[in-house]
Every structure is written in structure tokens, then in C-alpha cells.
Amino acid sequence: MIKLLILDVDGVLTDGNKIYDINHTAIYKKFNDRDFTAIKRFKAGGINVIFISGDNFNESMAKKRNIDFYCSRGSDLSLDKSRYLHQFKETYNISIENMAFVGDDYFDLSIIKKLNYTYCPSNSPQILKDNCSKIIDVKSGEGVIMKLYDLFKKSGYIKDASEEDVLELDKKELTSKEMS
Secondary structure, three states, X not given: OOOEEEEOOOOOOEOOOOEEOOOOOEEEOOEOHHHHHHHHXXXXXXXXXXXXXXXXXXXXXXXXXXXXXXXXXXXXXXXXHHHHHHHHHHHHOOOHHHEEEXXXXXXXXXXXXXXXEEEEEOOOOHHHHHHOOEEEOOOXXXXXXXXXXXXXXXXXXXXXXXXXXXXXXXXXXXXXXXHO
């Protein structure tokens, strides 16, 4: 049974494109809002959802949405996301068998090779497609997590969350408060 959904951000929740300022700081990324609804549905259905990314730009967005964030680009500049698996086991009190991961690029391969439930968008590199459990039939940034939610529901990995529970989670997000 899946209890923790680990999501790469750029190229999964976004189309992978970024706009940089003159100092080469990312200033714009385009997210698909349906994915954030799907994340709330996962959480309301009892599955923890976390982000892991090599880009700290994503941390403030994750905090505003009450999603735990881990930066995979350590002080050694390594992008090995699998090195966090032990920490996830301890923090969320689960085994590796209860984790699922969605990634889109070569830097996700280390974690994909160590988990049983792994997914990638349809426009991922062939090496990821060859190593993932399932290719999600949606391109990066076009509702990958919403499609994954539907797959989980169809496979019996999750029961559909109530509308009330999803709305309650939405109210707790800082982004919802900022929009009102």
C-alpha cells in the first residue's frame, strides 16, 4: 500500500521551462493547478505527498501549500535523490515498499531504480521510461499528478477523498488565503 508520494517538481508539475533574470535566477515557472487539486485529493485520501527538487525556488511554493520540501542538491552539489530514502523512512515511519515516485529526467534515475512504484510523464527521456513502473500518458506540466490520481483510484491504491476533506485542505493553504 502506498503511503508516501514523492514528487519531482520541474518537468512533472511544470513543463520544464523556466524564465531566468539577468543573474540566472529562475523567476518564472508555469504550474498546472489541477495537479495541486490532485495533491489535496491524495492527502485527503491518506497519502502523504512531498516534493524533492534540485531547485530551491520550489521551496516557498511548497511551504505555502503545506507540502514538505527536500532539496536534492546538497552541499556537495550531488543530485542523488535516493540518498533521502532513509530519511523518508524515518520521518514518515514507513518502508521503501510504501513509497511511490514521479520524476521526469535523468537526475531522477537513482531513486527510480530503488523504488517499486515509479512513474514518469510521457515526454520523459527513454532511459526513464525503460526504468519506471508506468509511463503516465500525459506530458510534463499538463496534469501529470491528476492523471496519476486517476490511475491510483482505478488500481485501488487510494479511495476517493470526500469533497469536504479536499476543501478543508485547500482552506489551510497560504495560497488560498492570499487569493481571497
